[in-house]
Amino acid sequence: MRVVSSLLVAAAAASAYTTNSQLRLAYHGDDGMMVSWNTFQHVEKPIVHWGLSQYRLTNIATSNVSITYPTSTTYNNHVLISGLQPGTTYFYKPTPLMKNESAEVFNFTTSRRAGDNTPFSVAVVVDLGTMGSKGLTTSAGAPVASTNVLQPGERNTIEALESSLADFDFLWHAGDIAYADYWLKEEIQGFLPNTTIEEGAAVYESILNEFYDEMMAITASKPYMVGPGNHEANCDNGGTKDKAHHITYDSSICMEGQTNFTGFKNHFRMPSDVSGGTGNFWYSFDHGMVHFVQLDTETDLGHGFIGPVEDGGSEDFFGVEPVNATMNAQTTWLEADLAAVDRSKTPWVVVAGHRPLYLSDSGAICPECKDVFEPLLTKYKVDLVLSGHSHVYERQAPLAEGKEDPNGLENPTFPWYITNGAAGHYDGLDELPSSRQPYSRFALDTFNATYGWSRLTFHNCTHLTHEFVASKNGTVLDSATLFKARTCDQGSKHY
Ligand SMILES: *[C@@H]1O[C@H](CO)[C@@H](O)[C@H](O)[C@H]1NC(C)=O
Ligand SMILES: *[C@@H]1O[C@H](CO)[C@@H](O)[C@H](O)[C@H]1NC(C)=O
Ligand SMILES: *[C@@H]1O[C@H](CO)[C@@H](O)[C@H](O)[C@H]1NC(C)=O
Ligand SMILES: *[C@@H]1O[C@H](CO)[C@@H](O)[C@H](O)[C@H]1NC(C)=O
Ligand SMILES: *[C@@H]1O[C@H](CO)[C@@H](O)[C@H](O)[C@H]1NC(C)=O
Ligand SMILES: *[C@@H]1O[C@H](CO)[C@@H](O)[C@H](O)[C@H]1NC(C)=O
Ligand SMILES: *[C@@H]1O[C@H](CO)[C@@H](O)[C@H](O)[C@H]1NC(C)=O
Ligand SMILES: *[C@@H]1O[C@H](CO)[C@@H](O)[C@H](O)[C@H]1NC(C)=O
Ligand SMILES: *[C@@H]1O[C@H](CO)[C@@H](O)[C@H](O)[C@H]1NC(C)=O
Ligand SMILES: [Fe+2]
Numbered sequence: 001m002r003v004v005s006s007l008l009v010a011a012a013a014a015s016a017y018t019t020n021s022q023l024r025l026a027y028h029g030d031d032g033m034m035v036s037w038n039t040f041q042h043v044e045k046p047i048v049h050w051g052l053s054q055y056r057l058t059n060i061a062t063s064n065v066s067i068t069y070p071t072s073t074t075y076n077n078h079v080l081i082s083g084l085q086p087g088t089t090y091f092y093k094p095t096p097l098m099k100n101e102s103a104e105v106f107n108f109t110t111s112r113r114a115g116d117n118t119p120f121s122v123a124v125v126v127d128l129g130t131m132g133s134k135g136l137t138t139s140a141g142a143p144v145a146s147t148n149v150l151q152p153g154e155r156n157t158i159e160a161l162e163s164s165l166a167d168f169d170f171l172w173h174a175g176d177i178a179y180a181d182y183w184l185k186e187e188i189q190g191f192l193p194n195t196t197i198e199e200g201a202a203v204y205e206s207i208l209n210e211f212y213d214e215m216m217a218i219t220a221s222k223p224y225m226v227g228p229g230n231h232e233a234n235c236d237n238g239g240t241k242d243k244a245h246h247i248t249y250d251s252s253i254c255m256e257g258q259t260n261f262t263g264f265k266n267h268f269r270m271p272s273d274v275s276g277g278t279g280n281f282w283y284s285f286d287h288g289m290v291h292f293v294q295l296d297t298e299t300d301l302g303h304g305f306i307g308p309v310e311d312g313g314s315e316d317f318f319g320v321e322p323v324n325a326t327m328n329a330q331t332t333w334l335e336a337d338l339a340a341v342d343r344s345k346t347p348w349v350v351v352a353g354h355r356p357l358y359l360s361d362s363g364a365i366c367p368e369c370k371d372v373f374e375p376l377l378t379k380y381k382v383d384l385v386l387s388g389h390s391h392v393y394e395r396q397a398p399l400a401e402g403k404e405d406p407n408g409l410e411n412p413t414f415p416w417y418i419t420n421g422a423a424g425h426y427d428g429l430d431e432l433p434s435s436r437q438p439y440s441r442f443a444l445d446t447f448n449a450t451y452g453w454s455r456l457t458f459h460n461c462t463h464l465t466h467e468f469v470a471s472k473n474g475t476v477l478d479s480a481t482l483f484k485a486r487t488c489d490q491g492s493k494h495y
Pocket of ligand 5: 276277278279323324325326329330332333
């Protein structure tokens with residue numbers, strides 16, 4: 001097994017590892033839906049048949065976007081369906097799909113019109129890895145604590161989200177998607193037996209395929225809105241040590257295709273074109289009474305700051321350059337985007353970025369991100385800021401420049417901060433320092449050994465509830481409601 005040509009390995013990976021079409025959706029304005037899926041072959045003209053009845057898929061949307069990249073075993077097909085009605089359920093069927101799915105009819109529901117004040121919920125995860133034999137399961141390599149693996153029969157976060165499909169409109173995943181770059185750590189720790197460094201690229205892609213396969217149970221019917229995390233940037237987890245053999249790996253071992261966010265750029269088509277953002281890196285969208293903003297904490301901080309994973313940044317991942325050549329493109333966009341929000345239509349503004357601006361685990365904070373983003377989040381009275389990166393759950397207070405809002409959750413002026421990086425991946429949860437920050441309100445870490453996801457419920461224009469839902473049993477382990485004293489626009493309606 002040690003000397004295998006990478007071509008052979010790629011072919012084996014393709015047939016052995018990819019069993020479904022990795023169907024995933026993304027909102028594209030309130031009249032569009034992006035349908036993305038993977039095939040082993042290039043598709044000249046990817047097609048989506050769609051309609052209001054599952055028996056009459058009389059409409060056709062097509063594209064010429066069927067793209068791959070070096071080391072990938074699949075092609076990513078992207079088709080935009082436009083001209084849809086907001087808040088409406090449609091049935092659809094992409095073509096071609098993997099054989100055993102080709103008879104299935106799928107469905108999605110378009111985004112709620114901005115100003116629609118019907119209550120709804122959203123599922124949020126950050127740091128969600130592949131589950132099962134290539135990621136988080138009931139065993140792990142030797143250094144991984146026994147509390148950081150799943151108990152036999154324990155329901156994981158992907159399964160939990162699947163069983164809660166009726167509870168949320170869409171899934172938001174703010175970076176660290178699949179953890180394919182963990183192949184090296186998993187191999188060094190003896191968790192992936194009989195793999196070699198030479199096979200790395202194939203293993204990396206097999207983990208990605210496995211992840212998108214698993215996620216399809218959710219993402220074929222719920223839009224999957226994503227942002228960049230550090231684990232999308234390269235193939236070596238930003239430096240991995242093989243202590244037994246005294247080798248320190250760096251991203252120079254990464255093949256073309258496994259650096260520079262290449263997989264992330266190929267797999268998704270986030271709605272930045274209709275929100276003035278950049279690629280899958282930063283963008284915004286409205287959904288009912290909420291304006292949602294995805295930020296990029298990894299690159300393009302501007303103002304003389306270099307993003308952590310860019311060349312010259314604190315994590316200097318080989319080959320990562322700014323994704324937008326315009327100086328300060330992200331913060332200029334953020335300010336314009338926040339300034340343009342019509343709070344009478346979308347009273348709530350919720351922002352997610354991969355790295356936290358506040359956390360008791362200070363090592364996970366991105367100080368440069370805080371410098372560039374916080375003044376804008378405070379100035380434009382963002383209601384809630386979500387992050388992950390540290391594999392813990394910590395709910396913080398409403399904060400500005402380190403100071404707690406004197407009102408707490410009862411009509412604060414400052415943004416409320418919550419970090420939830422506890423969805424689960426190969427080596428589990430992190431440890432918070434025993435002495436937490438005064439602004440920390442509730443925390444779960446490796447000692448509590450509980451994986452979970454965040455459920456945000458927008459009740460009306462004044463009340464928003466955040467819940468930490470334990471994946472294993474669905475129990476809400478933490479719940480907090482933010483109140484904002486404002487008059488709900490009488491003109492806004494339930495559509
Ligand atoms: C398709 O077939 C493969 C191989 O038999 C199987 O592993 C996979 O679960 C099937 N997928 C679906 C969606 O039924
Ligand atoms: C794909 O379609 C677009 C617009 O329809 C066109 O501009 C572009 O040239 C096409 N690309 C290829 C590779 O055919
Ligand atoms: C839409 O798809 C989901 C997931 O397969 C399914 O649970 C649901 O019943 C479908 N909805 C309709 C209206 O068919
Ligand atoms: C790993 O390779 C060895 C030697 O070829 C073989 O005996 C063993 O069964 C393999 N282990 C796994 C888990 O495949
Ligand atoms: C870079 O940002 C500008 C706005 O500052 C935007 O107009 C442009 O489309 C972005 N470039 C890319 C490649 O997305
Ligand atoms: C990385 O991606 C950017 C676009 O985001 C591109 O301009 C650059 O050439 C790429 N760098 C490498 C080393 O591939
Ligand atoms: C989780 O465990 C940590 C460390 O023992 C502790 O500080 C924290 O209060 C626990 N959280 C809950 C909700 O029990
Ligand atoms: C808004 O929702 C909260 C929570 O459900 C409820 O207590 C409150 O009365 C509602 N406010 C209005 C104006 O309906
Ligand atoms: C669900 O799991 C959590 C975390 O282990 C535990 O604290 C809670 O008691 C469980 N709830 C039920 C109803 O078993
Ligand atoms: Fe991260």
